[in-house]
Amino acid sequence: MSLVLGLFNYWVAILLMMTGFFTVIWRSNFVKKVIGLNIFQASVFLLYITMGKVHGGTAPILNDSAVYTHPLPSVLILTAIVVGISTTAVALALIVRIHEAYGTVDEDELHHLDDPA
């Protein structure tokens, strides 16, 4: 029982990770690839935050003797989220340029346009 419920967050993280990874690899549409990349990164955010969570813990504000959740993983993930947003922004900008240059954002069609065999 604890293998499922006790590690619930980790299972969800793994599920999200695989969903995202699959989308990145399998989908030929560039926008969908970026969405997959986002899901993949979100799973890692979840993994980190779960890691720092203490059962019954609160925000680490020094006023009483309460149990605190470890703040450092959350802070790290704040940075990782910023990195993720920047990556998404660059990716979307590239997709706009690709659409301008080719008229499509589908990987298979792009290959066909570049190497008409």
Add this chain to the structure above:
Amino acid sequence: MIDRHLLVLQVVIPLCGAPLVLLVRHREAAYGVALTVAGVAWGLAARIVYRVASEGTLSYALGGWVPPWGIEYRVDALGAVAVGLAATVGLAGLVFAPRSIAREIPHERHYLFYVLYLLCFTGLLGISVTGDLFNLFVFLEIASLSGYVLVGLGPSRRALTAAFQYLVLGTLGATFIVIGIGLLYQATGTLNMADMARLLPGVGRTRTLVVALAFFTAGLSLKAAVFPLHLWLPNAYTYAPSVVSAFLAGTSTKVALYAMLRLFLSVFGRTLELEWAPLHAMLTVMASFAIIVASAVAIFQSDVKRLLAYSSVAQVGYIVLGLTLMSVNGLTASVIHLANHAFTKAGMFLAVGCMVLRLGSSDLATLKGVGRRMPLTTAAWVIGGLGLIGIPATAGFVTKWYLVSAALQANAWILVTLIIASSLLAVVYVWRVVEVAYFRAPDGEAGAVEEAPAAMLIATWILIGATLYLGLFGSGPVGLARRAAEMLLRGAP
């Protein structure tokens, strides 16, 4: 004052230079600022290398917070090699840039090019100086994100798809690295690499650490283009602007390999020995395939930039091969080859950039007779090519010497054969270009071209000269590499 804050200034100066260039906007003034910043950064890097060589490891506590609580910047012999190569290739690329991008990037976007270049430069230097694992990830992403955009600035529309492919694979790699960092943090409670190396033996060989190592291997192999995870590299280097190809080929994969050496040996070294894990066999096989398959593929390329790109994949293989031999000679070969190959390959890409400026293409067919029209440029390319083969008096020879002696010591005759076979394949692909450049008559337009502008030639020859210097009088750098190798083998932080 400068000496006390040396390590942090190495990162802060180019980081502040980038927005400054953005504010300046004016094309020539922006270039002036960028060149000054890169020059200062090179001076700081030279000082760091000198001090590490004479005094040993340097450490700097960011904001006065004592490590491991605060972020530590730390440069040892291995870091000094990485800082030195990143700063030198970065400066040479910037000296080369203005005339080259004038033909490849619209004029009104030049200042943006310099902003991105400085950001990428910051990231690469940051990876080399930081002692904090999460900091390393952030710098890796600063370098990679600006790198994707730099690739996307290339003149043909294929540059855009190449940049997108690079972005997707690079981001997957980076995310794998973050997972690895998270698992290590979970096991040790620290992010400082030296502290982590001290704490890990107490943790023991738990599954968490094995999984972390697996994620690091996949992530860093993607970033460093270790065969067969190199798929982003040929397109990215072929379609990027010439100077970007040189800059990225010289620095980005080398810095990722630096991170790989650091993690595998300094951080994990005393807990999960490389020989223990199935990792060792896998890396040996991957590296062996890289040096043979990538060299063979390079022979069949009709575009010189793509040929050099595949050759890069093979050269990355040499570095990984040196790592798997796990001896002082093998690791010395790996560490010194970081610098040797950075200078050789960046110099060759710059020489190709000179040809592209004058001929408009890097296709082999347009290079007919270029050896007679642009003798200095072609000579630089050929000396670089001899370095790839490993002819004595070039830097490549020093690497091969240490690599082969390490393989002989380990009685790995198959590896010796593979290294020699790969060198022979390099002879073939270098000769193909030499033959076209010197022994074919130039046709039509190519007959009228003249030698490249002085600034571009100087930048090219600085890097090619550096490879000759390393090949002929390289005992100082080799000594530094040997110190780094001994330190890595001891697993000392």
